[in-house]
Amino acid sequence: VQLQASGGGLVQAGGSLRLSCAASGRAFSTSAMGWFRQAPGKEREFVVAISRGSGTSTVYADSVKGRFTISRDNAKNTVYLQMNSLKPEDTAVYYCASSRASAQAMGAMRNIDYWGKGTLVTVSS
Secondary structure, eight states: OOEEEEOOEEEETTOOEEEEEEEOSSOGGGSEEEEEEEOTTSOOEEEEEEOSTTOOOEEEOTTTTTTEEEEEETTTTEEEEEEOSOOGGGOEEEEEEEESSOTGGGGSGGGOOEEOBOEEEEEEO
16 A cells, blocks of 8 residues: 655645545555644654544544544545644644554554655744
8 A cells, every 4th residue: 555645835824735645555445544743853643533434433633623624535545634724833744644443543653554655734924
């Protein structure tokens, strides 16, 4: 499985961006998908996850609840992260990830099966 993230860029505080993660392989619909981020000088942290299949279950980090929305399109093998009301502290490299575990379990990096290359999001104040 290969994951390719895109959509990062520079945006002003209060603005929006939408990240995409395209997955290769047939296992997409049977995998939970998620996003992590890593800010300069900090450890990688969990952002959000969506369950396999129709994605009826989602899990969000407290820091992004109400501002970020994850969704998936199994026909396109793609997961999206809509980020609104961006803050300078959202600045980070964002990584998509897939897991055979549940969306809830994706909060622990040991449960991640595949990582994509990151895409940089920079939020200016």
